[in-house]
Amino acid sequence: MDPALHLQGECPPAGGCNEKRMLALLPHCGKTFAEKMKKVEVWKWCNLSEFIVYYESFTNCTEVETNMVGCYWPNPLAESFIAGVHRRFFRNCSVHGQHWQDPPDGILILLIAVPTLLTLAMTGVVVWHSKRADRLV
Secondary structure, eight states: OOHHHHHTTOOOOTTOOOHHHHHHHHHHHHHHHHHHHTTSOGGGTTOGGGTHHHHHHHHHHHHHHHHHTTOOSSOHHHHHHHHHHHHHHHTTOOTTOOOOOOOOHHHHHHHHHHHHHHHHHHHHHHHHHHHHHHHHO
């Protein structure tokens, strides 16, 4: 079966999942991802926008390789492999590292006032138009 069909939602072949073959193929995806990540400076590894294209290729590769051997993706073995890659490249990245704060008061007031005034204006236009339409009929 054509591997491209798997990306379009085709089911894996009926022969069953060849886990041993899948585990032999997945390191190819990891090696390719590692080679691409060499282009990204280590201190940028926690910034997804710096390597999102590489990561998408890595994910697609794991999916294609998994489907080619008759396995569903994701599955526990593939997820374990992907988690290993995450531990290697992203162990120092923290989801708690970002501290969000409100914008300055002037900007916050504008962000609240503009949509509120637009809503009131549009409501006024609708009411005015509906009253005017009654007279035309």
